[in-house]
Structure formats: C-alpha cells, structure tokens
Amino acid sequence: MPNVMIRRKESGELLFYVAKKDMEETIATVERDSESEWGGEVELTDGSRWYIDPISPPPSFPTTLRFKKA
Amino acid sequence: MSAMTREETEALIQEVLEVYPEKAKKDRAKHLAVNDQEIEQSKKCITSNRKSLPGVMTIRGCAYAGSKGVVWGPIKDMIHISHGPVGCGQYSRAGRRNYYVGVTGVNTFGTMNFTSDFQEKDIVFGGDKKLDKLITEIEQLFPMSKGVSIQSECPIGLIGDDIEAVAKKKAKELEKPVVPVRCEGFRGVSQSLGHHIANDAIRDWVIGNRDGDESFETTPYDVAVIGDYNIGGDAWASRTLLEEMGLRVVAQWSGDGTLSEMELTPKVKLNLIHCYRSMNYISRHMEEKYGIPWVEYNFFGPTKIAESLLKIASYFDDKIKEGAERVIERYKAEYEAVIAKYRPRLEGKRVMLYVGGLRPRHVIGAYEDLGMEVVGTGYEFAHNDDYDRTIKEMGNATLLYDDVTGYEFEEFVKKVKPDLIGSGIKEKYIFQKMGIPFRQMHSWDYSGPYHGYDGFAIFARDMDMTLNNPCWNKMTAPWLKASQEPEAVAAGA
Numbered sequence: 001m002p003n004v005m006i007r008r009k010e011s012g013e014l015l016f017y018v019a020k021k022d023m024e025e026t027i028a029t030v031e032r033d034s035e036s037e038w039g040g041e042v043e044l045t046d047g048s049r050w051y052i053d054p055i056s057p058p059p060s061f062p063t064t065l066r067f068k069k070a
Numbered sequence: 071m072s073a074m075t076r077e078e079t080e081a082l083i084q085e086v087l088e089v090y091p092e093k094a095k096k097d098r099a100k101h102l103a104v105n106d107q108e109i110e111q112s113k114k115c116i117t118s119n120r121k122s123l124p125g126v127m128t129i130r131g132c133a134y135a136g137s138k139g140v141v142w143g144p145i146k147d148m149i150h151i152s153h154g155p156v157g158c159g160q161y162s163r164a165g166r167r168n169y170y171v172g173v174t175g176v177n178t179f180g181t182m183n184f185t186s187d188f189q190e191k192d193i194v195f196g197g198d199k200k201l202d203k204l205i206t207e208i209e210q211l212f213p214m215s216k217g218v219s220i221q222s223e224c225p226i227g228l229i230g231d232d233i234e235a236v237a238k239k240k241a242k243e244l245e246k247p248v249v250p251v252r253c254e255g256f257r258g259v260s261q262s263l264g265h266h267i268a269n270d271a272i273r274d275w276v277i278g279n280r281d282g283d284e285s286f287e288t289t290p291y292d293v294a295v296i297g298d299y300n301i302g303g304d305a306w307a308s309r310t311l312l313e314e315m316g317l318r319v320v321a322q323w324s325g326d327g328t329l330s331e332m333e334l335t336p337k338v339k340l341n342l343i344h345c346y347r348s349m350n351y352i353s354r355h356m357e358e359k360y361g362i363p364w365v366e367y368n369f370f371g372p373t374k375i376a377e378s379l380l381k382i383a384s385y386f387d388d389k390i391k392e393g394a395e396r397v398i399e400r401y402k403a404e405y406e407a408v409i410a411k412y413r414p415r416l417e418g419k420r421v422m423l424y425v426g427g428l429r430p431r432h433v434i435g436a437y438e439d440l441g442m443e444v445v446g447t448g449y450e451f452a453h454n455d456d457y458d459r460t461i462k463e464m465g466n467a468t469l470l471y472d473d474v475t476g477y478e479f480e481e482f483v484k485k486v487k488p489d490l491i492g493s494g495i496k497e498k499y500i501f502q503k504m505g506i507p508f509r510q511m512h513s514w515d516y517s518g519p520y521h522g523y524d525g526f527a528i529f530a531r532d533m534d535m536t537l538n539n540p541c542w543n544k545m546t547a548p549w550l551k552a553s554q555e556p557e558a559v560a561a562g563a
Contacts, residue, residue, distance in 0.1 A: 005354060019266075019351065022119065022453045046111070062358045 004050075007062035014061065016044055033058075041070050073445070074486070076467040079104045083469075086481045094123055101472040105464045112457030118472045119453045121259045127476030129424075129496055130450050134158055136264020137253035138221040140348055141272075144168035144299050144324040145332070146178040147216040148247075149208050152185040153201060153233065154223025158255070159185045167513050169303050170326040177214045184208065193229055198236050205240045205248065216329040217247040219271075227254035247329065249275040260451035260473075261426075262347065269351035272332065277355070279333045291386065292320045292338040296353055296364070297345030297428075300325020302518020307525045308344070308369050314400075315379060315393035317386070323349060336360045340385050342367055344521075347427035347456055369521040370529070371436030372405040401523040409439060412530040415538055417441035419489040422482070424448045424474055424497070425511045431460040433492070433511065436520075440530055445486055448474050480504075490537055505545040507536045 031040025039054035152159025172178030446469035
C-alpha cells in the first residue's frame with residue numbers, strides 16, 4: 001500500500017509518483033472519474049494496475065493518496 | 071573518427087564487458103546502453119540507482135555527502151555539525167566551491183568544519199551528551215548563527231544515538247532551529263538517498279516554520295531558485311537574468327542561501343528547479359502542501375537559456391514575457407560574439423561526460439552551441455527519471471553509462487577517442503596522462519560560473535583553453551619522435 005502523490009502534468013494528464021520507489025508514471029485510465037467521485041482501478045502507461053476506493057467528491061490535485069496493487 | 075553506428079556501439083559495450091566474470095557481466099550490462107531517441111521510458115534500456123558491484127571502482131559518494139555536502143552545506147548562516155568521527159567533515163571541507171557573501175566565522179560558516187570528533191568512549195557510551203555540549207559551545211562562540219543542523223555520520227546510526235531528542239531540547243534552549251538529519255553514510259546506494267533525506271529534513275523541520283505568519287510582503291513575481299549550489303558563482307549568474315526579466319528571487323536553494331530564505335520559500339509563486347535530482351522532493355512537497363508549481367530550467371548555453379527564460383515567463387503575465395524577450399535580446403550580441411570567436415576553434419570536437427545530478431544532460435546544449443558533439447554521457451547516481459530526460463537530449467547511437475566503473479570508462483575512452491572529457495577530480499589525471507584534454511565538470515576546474523550568459527563566455531573560453539592547449543601535441547618525448555619533420559616554429563608565440 002504505497003503512498004502515491006498524484007499531480008497534473010503540463011499537458012493535463014495525471015502523474016502517479018511513488019517517492020519510495022522513485023517511480024513516476026502517467027495514468028492511462030481511471031475506472032471512475034466523474035463530477036461526484038474519483039478512483040477505482042487505475043491503469044498506468046506501463047501496464048501496471050492499482051486500486052483505490054473511490055473518493056467523493058473528487059480530490060483536488062496534487063495530493064497524496066494510498067493505493068493498493070490491483 | 072566519425073560518429074559510431076548503433077551496431078558499433080553495441081559491439082563496443084560487449085567488448086568492454088568481456089573481461090567480467092559471468093555474474094558481474096550480467097549486472098553491468100544493464101547499466102550500459104546505446105541511446106535510442108525513440109524510447110520513451112529509460113527503464114526499457116538502462117538500469118540505474120542500484121548498488122555498485124563489490125570489486126569495481128565506482129565514483130559514487132555516500133548519503134552524508136549528499137546531505138551535508140550538497141543540500142545542507144551551502145546554507146551559509148547555519149552551522150552544520152558533522153556528527154561523528156572527524157574525517158568525513160574535514161576531508162570534504164570547502165571542497166565544493168559554493169561561493170557566498172558574508173564574513174566567515176561571524177555571520178556565515180560555509181567553509182568551516184564543525185565536528186563532534188567522536189572518540190572510542192563516545193562510541194561506547196553514546197555521543198548525545200557531547201552533542202549537547204557542542205551545540206552550547208557553538209552558541210557561545212558563534213552567536214550570530216541562525217540555526218544548527220546535525221549531519222549524522224555512520225556511527226550515529228550504528229550505536230543508536232537519539233539526536234532528535236537532543237535537537238528538540240537544544241532548539242527550545244537556544245530558540246533557534248536545530249535540525250537532526252539522519253544521513254548516515256551507509257544508507258542507500260549513493261549520495262542520491264542523502265539528497266532525499268536532506269529534503270525530508272527540510273520538509274519536517276524548516277519549511278513550515280513561517281506558516282501562518284503573513285508579515286512577509288509578497289509580490290506576484292516571487293520565485294525561488296532551487297537546486298543551484300552557486301558553484302563558482304553559478305547562482306549569481308542565474309539570478310541576474312531572472313531579476314532582469316522582472317522576477318523577484320526570494321530564495322536561493324542552497325548556494326549562497328540562508329535559513330530565512332528557505333523558510334520564506336512557501337510564499338513564492340513559482341519554484342524554478344535547476345538540479346532536479348537533488349531537490350525535486352522538496353518541490354513536490356511544496357506543490358502539494360502550498361500549491362506552488364515548479365518548472366525545470368537549464369541555464370547552460372544560449373539556446374537552452376532562451377528556451378528556459380521563455381518557459382519560465384509563460385507562467386507569468388505579459389510584463390515578464392516581454393522581460394524575457396528583452397533579456398535574450400540584450401545579451402544577443404554578447405553571446406553571438408562568444409560563439410563567433412570560439413566556435414571555429416571547437417567545431418566538430420567530440421565530448422564524453424560523466425558527472426552527477428544534472429550536468430550530464432544540461433551541458434549538452436552548451437556544447438552544441440559551440441559546435442561540439444557529446445558522444446557519451448552518464449550519471450553517478452541518477453534514477454530512471456533522469457535518464458528519461460537524457461534520452462531526448464542525446465544523439466542517436468551515443469553511449470549511455472550508469473555508475474560507470476573505472477575500467478569501463480577508460481576502455482570506452484580508448485575506443486571512442488573523444489577530444490575532451492568532462493568528469494571529476496578522480497578521473498582527471500588518468501585521462502590527462504592518457505593524453506586527452508580534460509575538464510572537471512563538478513567544480514568547473516576551479517573556474518566558473520558556467521550558468522547564464524556570462525557563464526557561457528567563461529565556459530567557451532575554458533573549453534578552448536583546455537582543448538587547444540599546446541601541451542597536447544607534446545605527448546611523445548622528443549627522442550621518441552625521431553623521423554618526424556621538425557616542428558613548425560610555434561605560431562604567434
């Protein structure tokens with residue numbers, strides 16, 4: 001369950017940054033991304049999948065969240 | 071020799087790896103790569119930030135070097151105690167040339183060495199009492215110091231001293247920040263973890279100190295220069311450009327920086343990062359906690375400077391955008407003259423680099439402005455995100471080497487035959503004795519600054535001075551030269 005910092009890239013995409021692993025990846029898809037909630041299964045551009053319980057209302061980025069490996 | 075093809079470079083890597091035992095060969099192969107600009111993510115071609123192999127010569131430092139030497143050391147009005155045996159602090163004292171203004175020993179302490187000088191009894195009975203006494207003495211001798219940081223050396227972690235407790239107690243007593251930094255040298259694989267630990271210590275003990283204090287008058291043009299260590303005056307050369315374009319530089323991290331500047335950084339509008347590797351952690355923290363965006367920039371060589379100035383300006387209003395263009399215009403004649411003078415002397419020369427945090431990629435632009443080509447580059451302690459950024463800067467089929475060993479570097483140089491090598495003091499004399507011009511790219515070979523337009527002029531002069539030095543054609547002893555034609559009378563001497 002790593003702490004992940006999510007921030008917005010200049011191009012608008014979300015970045016998924018794990019400080020401990022020194023890993024920074026772009027988020028490809030988010031299962032639930034609407035006005036009312038954000039979260040569920042998240043897929044990164046490198047193919048790895050992570051999970052977070054949907055947060056409602058959606059958090060404002062940048063922020064740190066705890067993800068699980070999906 | 072013309073540029074190498076991909077196959078040639080790959081063959082070269084294989085050839086160099088040949089001497090290693092099977093296991094070492096497998097490990098080292100992952101750290102050597104041929105650059106391919108098509109690749110988006112460096113982890114597909116190169117492995118970095120791994121433990122060095124026992125038995126090979128590595129050029130890396132330790133976590134203490136990353137924290138005391140790089141991040142904390144240049145903060146001039148704080149006293150940085152090298153807590154532990156005397157050697158770590160003494161042998162690295164003032165070696166990094168972080169220039170600063172101030173009276174050393176009165177209000178600034180950059181080039182001094184403070185140590186708790188551990189003896190056997192401190193290891194056996196613990197050193198907390200000694201540390202306590204030491205901080206009291208510091209306060210008596212140097213009352214103008216603004217704070218103290220405790221930089222742990224290896225034994226502190228091994229014997230389990232509680233420096234945090236001492237720090238808290240003394241901070242209350244002195245009413246000054248006392249920052250314990252757990253940067254014992256054995257942590258991590260290189261100085262890189264030291265940077266991270268130092269950043270975390272700043273986050274926990276410094277950054278929040280002025281939260282809720284609104285007495286500092288801000289302007290919409292406040293920026294902080296982060297990750298510029300003022301080596302040979304670099305940060306000053308950068309700062310003048312930023313101020314000329316209308317920005318107000320509130321803080322310099324950490325070259326010529328002060329504690330109060332660091333505490334005020336959360337009030338700025340934009341963080342400008344030069345050394346991404348050593349200070350990205352704190353910038354990310356400030357982005358999250360205070361909503362301050364950060365932007366990477368590069369002040370080596372006019373092309374990159376112009377690009378960076380415009381990029382920085384794009385975060386502000388038209389006044390700054392005009393300012394950026396005005397600055398570029400103002401220095402145009404100056405840098406064009408530099409290029410006109412040195413480019414003919416340096417055109418087509420090939421360079422190999424092996425440095426630390428940002429220079430293996432940042433200086434490429436400056437060399438290209440002078441018509442030179444970087445044919446190989448590598449980092450001592452980079453992570454994958456650094457290589458992500460490097461791949462785009464480097465030409466196709468050039469060499470990339472991570473944590474290169476002494477043997478590999480020498481072999482690469484013998485085969486690639488560059489005209490100039492840029493690396494550190496430990497490599498300098500090996501390559502000079504091999505007859506290859508060399509510049510130290512850590513300390514600018516006691517020259518500098520190299521940042522900014524002013525620095526570019528010095529950079530070009532230094533490269534010319536080294537490359538076209540008449541000593542390089544005197545590498546063969548006169549009695550071995552035998553049948554060669556008599557030397558032309560030294561032109562213009």
